[in-house]
Amino acid sequence: MKAINFNFEIHQPFRLKRYRFFDIGNDHYYYDDFLNDDIVTRLAEQSYLPAARTLLRMIEETKGAFRCSISISGAAIEQFERYVPEFIDLLKKLAATGSVEFTATTYSHSLASLCDPIEFELQVKEQCARLESLFGVKPKTIRNTELIYCDDLAPQMLAMGFKGCITEGAKHILGWKSPNYLYAAASAPKFKMLMNNSKLAEDIASRFSDTSWEAYPLTADKYIDWIASTPAEEQIITICLNLETFGAMQPASSGIFQFLEALPRFAAERGVEFWTPTMAMTKLKPIGQHAIPTPISGADEARDTSAWLGNALQREAINKLYAAGERVRLSEDRPLKQDWLYLQASDHFYYMSTKHFGDGHSNFSPYETPYQAFTNYMNVLSDFLVRVDEQFPMSVDNEELNALLTTIRNQESEIVALTREKELLSKNIEQYNIEHKNREPEEKKSCKKAPTKKTKKTAE
Numbered sequence: 001m002k003a004i005n006f007n008f009e010i011h012q013p014f015r016l017k018r019y020r021f022f023d024i025g026n027d028h029y030y031y032d033d034f035l036n037d038d039i040v041t042r043l044a045e046q047s048y049l050p051a052a053r054t055l056l057r058m059i060e061e062t063k064g065a066f067r068c069s070i071s072i073s074g075a076a077i078e079q080f081e082r083y084v085p086e087f088i089d090l091l092k093k094l095a096a097t098g099s100v101e102f103t104a105t106t107y108s109h110s111l112a113s114l115c116d117p118i119e120f121e122l123q124v125k126e127q128c129a130r131l132e133s134l135f136g137v138k139p140k141t142i143r144n145t146e147l148i149y150c151d152d153l154a155p156q157m158l159a160m161g162f163k164g165c166i167t168e169g170a171k172h173i174l175g176w177k178s179p180n181y182l183y184a185a186a187s188a189p190k191f192k193m194l195m196n197n198s199k200l201a202e203d204i205a206s207r208f209s210d211t212s213w214e215a216y217p218l219t220a221d222k223y224i225d226w227i228a229s230t231p232a233e234e235q236i237i238t239i240c241l242n243l244e245t246f247g248a249m250q251p252a253s254s255g256i257f258q259f260l261e262a263l264p265r266f267a268a269e270r271g272v273e274f275w276t277p278t279m280a281m282t283k284l285k286p287i288g289q290h291a292i293p294t295p296i297s298g299a300d301e302a303r304d305t306s307a308w309l310g311n312a313l314q315r316e317a318i319n320k321l322y323a324a325g326e327r328v329r330l331s332e333d334r335p336l337k338q339d340w341l342y343l344q345a346s347d348h349f350y351y352m353s354t355k356h357f358g359d360g361h362s363n364f365s366p367y368e369t370p371y372q373a374f375t376n377y378m379n380v381l382s383d384f385l386v387r388v389d390e391q392f393p394m395s396v397d398n399e400e401l402n403a404l405l406t407t408i409r410n411q412e413s414e415i416v417a418l419t420r421e422k423e424l425l426s427k428n429i430e431q432y433n434i435e436h437k438n439r440e441p442e443e444k445k446s447c448k449k450a451p452t453k454k455t456k457k458t459a460e
Helices: 033-061 074-083 085-097 117-135 153-159 198-205 220-228 256-269 277-283 312-322 325-330 334-343 346-350 360-364 370-391 398-459
Strands: 002-010 068-072 100-102 164-168 182-185 188-196 236-242 272-274
Touching (some): 002 277, 033 085, 068 085, 074 085, 074 117, 085 100, 117 153, 117 325, 153 188, 220 256, 220 272, 236 277, 256 272, 312 346, 325 370
Parallel strands (some): 002 068, 068 100
């Protein structure tokens, strides 16, 4: 049996407004609401809404045989709730079918997994809580930001309760191996990995409407034939796509929606099924362990993290941001913590990439140059750090901050210990009351007999 594991990513960052040096200290609102509204609304009409409706029809027409998974960031959820609430309603309908699995991810589509393990865990937990409250689902699989993964992450992800992850089938890591298998993590053998087949994914995302492509036009039956003709032992083909592929990156006029909707019919004819990530991890056994010592991602040909950390500008910005992590987590200032989340979006650092300037990737940036992106972000970050400094001054050195953190953690531990002690005492009191009630009838009987005997003795 062969199966396709489709994973669709949905993310939109809170884009920053033009923020000048003279705004620092005077303006604490950083976002271009008009631009965010325009982009999210336009993409919803072009892509998200028709794509979601297509997926819903595919599930209904196949009576649940078509299955897929969706990874949506918290930042995207917030913007859809604000600008396109009908899309959230469609996602709820998809969740209700039972054929769509929602995978965990970072709340703001951040690089926290590379920079701040504590923040990474907090963001994933917050995202999972949001998915459960909105859609009534508890993610069992995680797809990290841009498919980022390395061996160091597997033990942490496993400890967080996930069965496995979806990551990139990077050629420089796989070598001669195929991505069309379930693998176990070398650093945590119980943790499983599904790997994106980038060739099959890019056939849809990048080449579908390319008339110069030798395989053009790509039809549903041709695509399923390619999958069905892979070696029989390659049982799971994972295909990760941005949901914007349908209608935005590949316009509706190209026939992309008809292509997507026709896939289940031809898959059924060739005996190919559709599985969610958890289904694949439950039905299949890993063929072996696979080591990924350095971070990989789904970005660019390099499949590494250079798209966000490849130059000095990006590294300076991200280092300054995450240096404030401990201080922000100590704060109870909700607007500050919200800005902290939004400023972590990987998109801000992607816009600073000099390797993408001038190619197609620059179309995603609202800035004219990566240097403009860096300057604007650093102005915003400067104001943000001033606000952090007002609550936890930089004059407090690391030793003092660590001492404060230790005190807080000790207090938390003490509270936990006292809570447990309270629960134990409550149980003991409850048990005592139960036993006391059981003894009470006997004591009453003995109390009634005693006066009777005394009365008789007195009468004699």
